[in-house]
Amino acid sequence: MRILYVSQYYPPEVCAPAVRVSELAKNWAGAGHDVTVLTGFAHHPHGRKKREDRYVLTRREQDGEVEVIRSYVWASANEGTLKRMISYASFCLSSSLIGTLRCKRPDVVIATSPQLLCGLSGYLLSKLLRCRFVFEVRDLWPESILAVSAMKENFVVRRLKGLASFLYRKSDRIVTVGNGYRNGIVDSYGIPKDKIDVVPNGIDTEKFSGAFNREGIRKDLGWQGKFVVLYIGTHGMAHALDKVLLSAKELAGKRDIHFAFVGDGAERKNLERQASELGLDNVQFFGMMPREEVPNIYAACDAGIVSLRKTELFQHVLPSKIFEFLAMGKPIVLSVDGEARRIAEASGAGFFVEPEDYKAMARKIQQLHDRRDSLNAIGEKGRKYVLANFDRSALAHDYLHILDKTIQPQYKSPELTLADQTQE
Numbered sequence: 001m002r003i004l005y006v007s008q009y010y011p012p013e014v015c016a017p018a019v020r021v022s023e024l025a026k027n028w029a030g031a032g033h034d035v036t037v038l039t040g041f042a043h044h045p046h047g048r049k050k051r052e053d054r055y056v057l058t059r060r061e062q063d064g065e066v067e068v069i070r071s072y073v074w075a076s077a078n079e080g081t082l083k084r085m086i087s088y089a090s091f092c093l094s095s096s097l098i099g100t101l102r103c104k105r106p107d108v109v110i111a112t113s114p115q116l117l118c119g120l121s122g123y124l125l126s127k128l129l130r131c132r133f134v135f136e137v138r139d140l141w142p143e144s145i146l147a148v149s150a151m152k153e154n155f156v157v158r159r160l161k162g163l164a165s166f167l168y169r170k171s172d173r174i175v176t177v178g179n180g181y182r183n184g185i186v187d188s189y190g191i192p193k194d195k196i197d198v199v200p201n202g203i204d205t206e207k208f209s210g211a212f213n214r215e216g217i218r219k220d221l222g223w224q225g226k227f228v229v230l231y232i233g234t235h236g237m238a239h240a241l242d243k244v245l246l247s248a249k250e251l252a253g254k255r256d257i258h259f260a261f262v263g264d265g266a267e268r269k270n271l272e273r274q275a276s277e278l279g280l281d282n283v284q285f286f287g288m289m290p291r292e293e294v295p296n297i298y299a300a301c302d303a304g305i306v307s308l309r310k311t312e313l314f315q316h317v318l319p320s321k322i323f324e325f326l327a328m329g330k331p332i333v334l335s336v337d338g339e340a341r342r343i344a345e346a347s348g349a350g351f352f353v354e355p356e357d358y359k360a361m362a363r364k365i366q367q368l369h370d371r372r373d374s375l376n377a378i379g380e381k382g383r384k385y386v387l388a389n390f391d392r393s394a395l396a397h398d399y400l401h402i403l404d405k406t407i408q409p410q411y412k413s414p415e416l417t418l419a420d421q422t423q424e
Contacts, residue, residue, distance in 0.1 A: 001028075001108070002033070002034040002104065002106040002108075003028060003106055003110065004038060004125065004131075005021055005024070005025055006037075006039075006110065006121055006125065007037065007111075008073065011042075012290075012291070013043075013044045014291040014294070016201070016233075017138060019291070020138070021112060022066075023392050023396070024396050025037050025066045026066055027393050027397075031396075031400065035066050036067040036068075036104075036106070037063075038069050038098070039070055040070060040071060040095075041056065041071075041072070045077060045264045045265055045288070046264070046288075047076045047083075048075060053070075056072070057098070058094075058098045058102065069102055071091065071095040072090065072091075072094040073087060073090050073091040074086055075087065088117040088118070089117055092118065092120055092121045095121045096128075099125045103125070103129065105129050106129060107132065108131055108134055108172075108406055108407050109122045109126040110403075111123070111133070111134075111136065113139060113141060114138055114139030114140075120163065133170070133171050133172050134175055135173075136174075137175070137177070137181055138176075138177050139181075139317075140164075140184050140185070140313065141164060165189050168189050168191045173196075173406040174196040175197050175199050176199075177198070177199065179339060180315060180316025180317070180318070181316050182198055184316050199398060200318060201318065202386075203323045203324055203387075205387060208324055212296060221300060223258065225256060227256050227258065227302050228301045228302050229257070229258070229365055230298070230303070231259070231260070231261050231263075231304070231307065232263055232324075233263045233319070234265040235261065235263055235264060235265035235267045236267055238308055238314070239265075239309070240309045240355060240356050242267075242270075242274060243307065243357075243361070244259070244307055244361065245271060245274055245278065245283065246358035247358040247359075247362040247365065248275075248280050249280060250359060250362035251282065251366065252279075252281075254369070257282060257369055259280075259284070261283070261285045262286045263286075263287070263288060294324075299328060302375060303330060303332065303333060303365070303368050304333070305361075306321055306325070307336065307355070308335065309356060310355035311355075314336060314338070315336075315338025316339060317338070318343070319340060322340060322343065323386050325382075326344075326347055326349055326350075327383055327386050327387065328383070329376070329380055329382065330379050331350070331351065331378050331382065332382075333351055333353060333361060334350045334351065335356070337352070337355060347386060348378065349379055349385070350382070351364050
């Protein structure tokens with residue numbers, strides 16, 4: 001099968017879409033499929049390209065067995081709505097052109113959201129290259145923009161809703177990362193439920209194996225003798241990290257409880273300023289880390305925090321960091337309701353608190369601190385659960401069946417042919 005995967009983000013960027021796209025693409029290529037990723041030049045989240053990438057229209061690279069074609073993108077930091085929209089539009093235009101000129105004709109184009117203009121590029125390429133189109137929905141836009149008050153209901157938002165509706169209707173198949181997203185598309189846009197499949201985020205079981213020199217890492221970080229709770233990921237408007245800092249304030253008298261923030265985003269400077277104003281010496285900001293170092297920081301912490309603002313829409317969200325914490329055997333304080341809560345609690349290692357209830361979060365962290373002798377056993381339950389249900393390689397195989405179903409009768413995959421012969 002020839003697969004063209006369109007995503008504005010790809011490694012060396014470490015954001016969730018880059019990780020999902022690269023791991024799925026490598027799994028498919030490893031299974032013998034011809035996989036090309038059409039992406040931008042790395043710049044997220046700081047909005048800065050490497051010197052050798054500036055003013056370059058396109059470049060062809062090889063990432064293992066995956067062909068990577070990079071296309072021009074106007075680099076913008078992950079802040080400011082107008083600048084980001086210009087960045088999204090630049091990638092939409094350049095990828096549509098470059099993809100048409102440089103990509104061999106695929107059997108299927110997959111375009112991944114949340115930004116809808118990437119989806120539009122995928123749709124245009126499917127028409128120009130005369131193939132099937134799968135729209136991968138990792139977030140509901142523009143609903144998420146409204147949920148964090150980044151924009152109000154206006155002309156732009158109405159146009160984005162129109163574009164979302166267009167892409168949902170014109171796609172041959174829709175793939176979401178959670179049942180809540182599927183239900184939201186059905187309820188809000190009237191799309192038939194049987195047109196939508198769910199392939200959740202997962203984990204690379206080799207990278208997140210739990211086999212790390214925990215004490216050596218903690219020594220390097222200065223965490224000896226501390227109970228460390230970790231937030232890792234985007235520091236954005238949606239993540240209610242100001243409330244996490246208030247939880248740190250509640251626990252400021254507990255000298256061995258320490259909060260670590262790893263990542264970057266539009267709110268990071270505000271959060272650092274807030275921590276300084278609150279006089280928090282139990283909080284540490286690290287900024288971005290290379291992807292290969294991320295498992296080390298998971299191994300060194302004692303518990304994780306997954307947090308979002310209190311809004312009905314975010315009950316459909318399934319943050320990928322849940323799976324990574326669980327895979328590393330770490331209990332989670334989860335401040336996200338809905339589907340994320342269901343999975344975290346089912347694992348036996350997730351402990352829910354109401355979103356934005358910083359006092360409840362502080363109490364839960366204190367309770368985990370007091371139970372720290374039993375946390376390894378709790379974390380092991382979570383690890384077994386996520387390995388059994390969210391192994392990325394197994395999810396990639398499920399995704400291939402969806403793609404095969406989408407392009408039939410044009411193509412029948414070797415895996416399905418073998419399965420059919422076995423059944424006969």
